[in-house]
Amino acid sequence: MAGDLRIPFTTLLKVALFVLLVVCVVKLWPVIIMIIVAVLLAVMLAPLVDWLARHRLRRGGGIAVVTVLLFGLLAVFLFAVVPAMGRQVKELAGDLPKVGQQIAARFPPAAVLIESVRQPMNAEQFKGWLTRGFVAARYGAEALTGVVLVLVISIYLVVEGKQVYEWLVSFAPPEQRGKWSRTAEEVRRVILAYMRGQIITCFLCGGVALTTLMLLRVPAALPLAVLAFFCDLIPVVGTIIMTVPAVLLALLVGPVQATIVFVVYMAYHLVESYWIIPRIYGGQMRLSTLTVLLAITVGGALQGAVGAVLILPFVAAYPIVERIWLRGHLQEDTVERHAALERDEG
Numbered sequence: 001m002a003g004d005l006r007i008p009f010t011t012l013l014k015v016a017l018f019v020l021l022v023v024c025v026v027k028l029w030p031v032i033i034m035i036i037v038a039v040l041l042a043v044m045l046a047p048l049v050d051w052l053a054r055h056r057l058r059r060g061g062g063i064a065v066v067t068v069l070l071f072g073l074l075a076v077f078l079f080a081v082v083p084a085m086g087r088q089v090k091e092l093a094g095d096l097p098k099v100g101q102q103i104a105a106r107f108p109p110a111a112v113l114i115e116s117v118r119q120p121m122n123a124e125q126f127k128g129w130l131t132r133g134f135v136a137a138r139y140g141a142e143a144l145t146g147v148v149l150v151l152v153i154s155i156y157l158v159v160e161g162k163q164v165y166e167w168l169v170s171f172a173p174p175e176q177r178g179k180w181s182r183t184a185e186e187v188r189r190v191i192l193a194y195m196r197g198q199i200i201t202c203f204l205c206g207g208v209a210l211t212t213l214m215l216l217r218v219p220a221a222l223p224l225a226v227l228a229f230f231c232d233l234i235p236v237v238g239t240i241i242m243t244v245p246a247v248l249l250a251l252l253v254g255p256v257q258a259t260i261v262f263v264v265y266m267a268y269h270l271v272e273s274y275w276i277i278p279r280i281y282g283g284q285m286r287l288s289t290l291t292v293l294l295a296i297t298v299g300g301a302l303q304g305a306v307g308a309v310l311i312l313p314f315v316a317a318y319p320i321v322e323r324i325w326l327r328g329h330l331q332e333d334t335v336e337r338h339a340a341l342e343r344d345e346g
Contacts, residue, residue: 030146033303036310038150042157043188044195045070049158063159070151078144085223092219092249179324186320194313197280198233201272205232209246212264216257218250228265232272233309235292237300239269291315 025032045066052062157164169180206229213221224246231238243265250258292312299311 033306033310034146034150035153038153038157040191040195040310040313041150041154042161043191044199045154045158046161047192063155066158067155070155074147074151081222081226085220085226088220088222183320183324186324187317190317190320191313193280194316197277200280201276202229202232204276205229205242205268205272208264208268209242212261213246213250216250216253216260218246218253218257218261220249224249234296234305235312237296237308239265 049059049062049066052065053059057065165184169177169184172180206225209228210221210225213224218224224242227245228242231242234241243262246265247258247262250261295311295315296308299307299309301307303310
C-alpha cells in the first residue's frame, strides 16, 4: 500500500545502537565520573612529573615520587587524621548531656526534645542504628576503593596520557586535528589552573579554620577544619555549609568565640575570592558569580556535590570551544563581545 510506513533496517540499527549507548553511559556513569576526576588529577600531576624529570630525575623516577606522595597523603589522612577526628567526635559525644543541659537552661522549650533524646534506646532503635552503621561502613569502603582506583588511573594517565590522546585524535578527520590540538592545549591550561587553585585554597581554608578553632578551644576543631577543606571546593554554598556548624559549636564556648569564628570565616572567604583566587587562577578561570551559582546549581542537581565541583572547569572551558569551534556559526561580533565580557568579569 502507498501509505505503508517502511523504516530501513539501517535506521533501526542506528536507533538500537544509540539506545544501547545511552544504557551503557547510565550504567557506567560512576566509572565515567571516576575517569573524569582521574583526568583532572593527571593534568595537575603531569607538570610536576616534568619538573622532576628536568631536575636530575628521569621520568620514571618523577612518576615514582609523585606516586609515593599521593599514596602517602592518603595514608596520613586515613591513619592520622581520621583517628584524631574520631577521638574529637567521641569527646564531643561524651559532653552532649552537659551541652543539652546548657541548651535547656538557655532555651526552655527545647528541654522536652532534649529529654526525649536522652531516653535509653529500645531494641528497635538500637537495631536501626546498627543497620545504619553497617551501611555507613559499606559506603566508606566503597569510597576508599574509588579513591584508590582514581589515584591509580591518574598515575597511568600521567604515564600514557600522550599516547591515549594521540589515539583519540586519530579518529578525528585530518582537517579537524589542528582544532582538536588547540582545544586540548587551552583546556589543559584551564584545568591546570583550576586544580592548582583548588589545592592551594583548600589547604589555606582548612589551615585557617583549624588554627582559629584550636586557638578558641572550639570542640571538634579537626573535623570542622576537614569539613572546611572539602567545602571550599564548592563556591558560595560551601562557605555556608562550613560556617554554620563551626559557629554553633563555638557557641558552646561562648558568644564572643562564636562571633570571632563567624568573622574569621567570612573575612577569609572575602580575601580568597577577591585577592587569592585572582592571583592563583590568573587569566585562565574568568567566571562571574552568577555563572558560578548557575553552574553549581545545575551540577549539584545532576550529580550532587561531585557534580557541583566538576562542572566549573567545563564551564570555564566553554569560551575556548566557542572561539575555536563555533566562530563560524555565530554573528561576527558575538565572540568578540563574549571575550570582552569575559575580560571584564575577570
